[in-house]
Amino acid sequence: MSKSEYLKLADAIAAEIADGTLKAGDRLPPQRNFAYDRKIAVSTAGRVYTELLRRGLVVGEVGRGTFISGDAKRGAAAPSEPRGIRIDLEFNYPMLPDQTALIATSLAGLEKPAALDAALRQATSIGTPLARSVAAAYLSQGAWSPSPEQLVFTGNGRQSIAAALAAIVPTGGRCGVEALTYPFIKGIAARLGISLVPLAMDEGGLRPDSVQKAHREGHLSAIYIQPVIQNPLGMTMSPTRRADLVRVVEKLSLPIIEDHVYGFLDDEAPLAALAPDSCIVIDSLSKNVAPGLTLGFVVPPQRLRESMMASVRSGGWTASGFAFAAAQRMMSDGTVAELTRLKRLDARARQKVAADRLSGFEIQTNGKCYHLWLTLPPHWRSQTFVAAAARRDIALTPSTTFAASPGHAPNAVRLALAAPTMDQLDSGLRTLAAMLNAGEDDFYSTE
Numbered sequence: 447m448s449k450s451e452y453l454k455l456a457d458a459i460a461a462e463i464a465d466g467t468l469k470a471g472d473r474l475p476p477q478r479n480f481a482y483d484r485k486i487a488v489s490t491a492g493r494v495y496t497e498l499l500r501r502g503l504v505v506g507e508v509g510r511g512t513f514i515s516g517d518a519k520r521g522a523a524a525p526s527e528p529r530g531i532r533i534d535l536e537f538n539y540p541m542l543p544d545q546t547a548l549i550a551t552s553l554a555g556l557e558k559p560a561a562l563d564a565a566l567r568q569a570t571s572i573g574t575p576l577a578r579s580v581a582a583a584y585l586s587q588g589a590w591s592p593s594p595e596q597l598v599f600t601g602n603g604r605q606s607i608a609a610a611l612a613a614i615v616p617t618g619g620r621c622g623v624e625a626l627t628y629p630f631i632k633g634i635a636a637r638l639g640i641s642l643v644p645l646a647m648d649e650g651g652l653r654p655d656s657v658q659k660a661h662r663e664g665h666l667s668a669i670y671i672q673p674v675i676q677n678p679l680g681m682t683m684s685p686t687r688r689a690d691l692v693r694v695v696e697k698l699s700l701p702i703i704e705d706h707v708y709g710f711l712d713d714e715a716p717l718a719a720l721a722p723d724s725c726i727v728i729d730s731l732s733k734n735v736a737p738g739l740t741l742g743f744v745v746p747p748q749r750l751r752e753s754m755m756a757s758v759r760s761g762g763w764t765a766s767g768f769a770f771a772a773a774q775r776m777m778s779d780g781t782v783a784e785l786t787r788l789k790r791l792d793a794r795a796r797q798k799v800a801a802d803r804l805s806g807f808e809i810q811t812n813g814k815c816y817h818l819w820l821t822l823p824p825h826w827r828s829q830t831f832v833a834a835a836a837r838r839d840i841a842l843t844p845s846t847t848f849a850a851s852p853g854h855a856p857n858a859v860r861l862a863l864a865a866p867t868m869d870q871l872d873s874g875l876r877t878l879a880a881m882l883n884a885g886e887d888d889f890y891s892t893e
Contacts, residue, residue, distance in 0.1 A: 452490050456497040463503055463514055471830030474504065474512045505829055505846045507857050515829055515846070533874035536841040538677075538816050538862035539737045540789050549739065552781040553772055565771035571758040573599050573765075577774050581743060584777040585729060588715030592727070592745045598754045599770070600742035603707050603730030605763035607670070608634045610703045610726045610744055613757035615640050615667040621703075622660050622669035624652050626848045626856075628677050628705060631670055644850040645669065651676060651683045654694040661698050668701045673717045675708035678848045678860040679819050680812035682714055692721045701726060701750075710734040710786045711793055711814045723747045726754070731773055733816075734786050741765050741773040790814065796863040796871060803875035807882055816864040822857050823882060831859060834881060840874050 462468045474480065474495070481491035495512060498504040505515045555561055572578065578594035585592055600606045607630075615621050617639040623631060625644040635642050643666065646656035652671055660666055673683040673691075683691070695702055702725045706716050710733065718725035727745040742765065746754045758764055776782045797813045804820065811818035822831055828844040835842050842859045849855035861878075863871060 452493045453497065455484065455486070455490075455494045456501075459494070459498060460501065460503055468514050470514050470833045471827055472514045474514070476511065499852050505844075505855060506852070507828065507855060510827070510857060513827060513829055532839040533870050534841050534865040535861045535863065535871075535874060536843050538733070538864045540733065540792060540816055540864035541736060542785070542788055542792060545736070545785055545788070548781055548784060549735070549776065552776045552779055556771060556775065561771070565768045567767050569599075569765055569767040569770050571598050571600075571755045571764050573597070573770050577770050580774050580778045584782060585727075585743060585745065587709065588713065588719060590715040590719035592718075593748075596745050596748060596751060598744040598746065598751060598758055599765045600744060600758055600763040601765045601769065602732055602737075602740045602742045603705075603728060604630055604634065604742075605758075605761070606728045606730065606742040606744045607631060607703065607705065608638070609754060609757040609761055609763050610728060610746070611635060611640060611668075611670070612638055612761060613746075613750065613753045614701050614703075614726070619667040620660075620664055622657060622666045623850050624671055624676065625850055625854075626678055626845070627670070627850050628672065629843075629847045632850070642850050644854075647679075649681075650687045651681050652687075652691065654687075654690045657691070657694050657700070658698070661700065666698075666700060668703055669695070670703040670705065671717075672705045672708070674706060674712050674714045675812055675815045677708065678817060678843075679810055680815045680817060681810075682712060682812060683717075688717055688720060692717065692724070695724050696721060700724070703728060707733055708815060711790055711816070712812075718745070723749075726750065731776075731782065734789060735773075735776060735782060739769070739772055741769045793863070796868070799868065799872055800861070800863060800875055803872065803879055807879070817860055817862045820859050820861055820878075822859065824857075826857075826882065828855065828857050828859055831881070835878065838877050838881070840877060842878075 475483065477491040477495055478488055481488045499506065503515055504512050506512050556565060578597045581597055582592050582594040600609055611621065611634060620641045620643050621635065622643045622645045625647050632642060643660050645660055646653045657669060673688060675682055702717060702721065704717050704725045704727050706727050706729045709716065709729065716725065716727045718727050729743040730740050732740040744754055793814060793816045796816065797811060800818055808821040809818050822828060828846065832842045832844045842861060845855040845858040848860065866874060
């Protein structure tokens with residue numbers, strides 16, 4: 447069959463999705479059955495399904511089959527923009543009731559002409575000596591104390607990830623990532639022409655042997671991981687696993703891009719404390735301060751600092767002078783430390799509510815973090831559960847969003863606990879528990 451013919455078949459399926467003949471959660475037949483029904487070769491059916499996966503029109507669930515995706519326009523690369531849904535369990539930016547007043551107190555005086563004049567001037571990728579000194583002190587954690595002369599700044603955490611990838615992974619290169627990973631790295635890597643290689647995980651996190659295997663099968667230029675409060679699974683690597691991973695990457699001379707954005711919720715130091723010459727630490731103020739008033743940090747080994755600075759400049763990722771001025775004030779006067787303390791308490795309280803409301807269901811999380819991973823019972827499918835929750839005005843994120851490899855997502859969803867009020871959180875979790883108990887068929891029979 448020619449290329450145009452298999453694409454024509456894919457277009458026909460797409461049209462059935464668009465006109466509602468095929469709905470979110472509908473299961474496509476096994477490829478062999480599809481081939482028989484359409485009188486085509488099984489290999490051609492495989493190409494049709496692959497094309498539908500590429501377009502984000504379907505998702506594959508291991509051991510279950512291929513299903514129509516819940517939102518074809520979104521695809522599986524990353525969440526959409528916040529949609530104003532009543533109970534948002536999709537986006538994870540904690541905002542405490544009193545935090546705006548704390549921030550306002552810290553920034554008092556920044557509006558005065560002299561201070562504002564300085565804040566509105568053009569900034570550089572390395573800020574000022576004072577900004578570097580304040581940031582290095584703030585970032586220090588446990589046995590890890592970065593030097594001010596290591597620091598490079600960006601506008602936010604995503605820009606820091608992009609800058610690090612661009613600096614150390616060439617176009618066409620391969621970067622290893624956890625099999626379930628931070629969704630936005632997929633879009634960043636695609637725009638940089640970088641291939642992401644899924645690395646196997648277990649209950650302890652990333653498996654060191656999977657790094658060796660992937661590197662042996664095709665050279666990796668780096669790995670991107672989240673050793674502390676991993677997103678979406680919430681796990682923190684044990685000392686033994688950290689030591690084993692460091693031994694492997696140092697033997698392979700493999701740089702680690704270490705995302706520490708959720709590290710403020712834990713006392714565990716970055717992996718860089720064990721491997722300072724191998725790790726590029728990424729952090730930002732978007733979670734422990736606010737997404738609208740943030741600054742991104744990149745802490746590379748000194749040997750990589752110049753290339754990191756060049757990457758930030760060429761990418762247009764330099765932070766604004768106002769972001770530097772605001773962040774410097776909040777880090778130096780204790781505001782960020784106080785927000786961190788309060789958000790740690792808040793995260794634990796929300797986890798307790800979630801544990802109570804979802805008791806009896808299979809969840810994976812960390813009592814310190816703002817998200818949890820809910821494995822669905824067999825009578826629900828990930829995409830269908832997300833669509834059903836949306837009909838109850840609750841936003842969730844399906845497992846496909848986090849899967850590094852399209853078509854290989856577990857039957858699960860992530861719940862972000864940070865955004866709703868406590869009353870909304872309690873109500874939303876009660877509704878989800880009722881849905882889980884009722885089952886998909888029962889749910890739709892009551893619509």
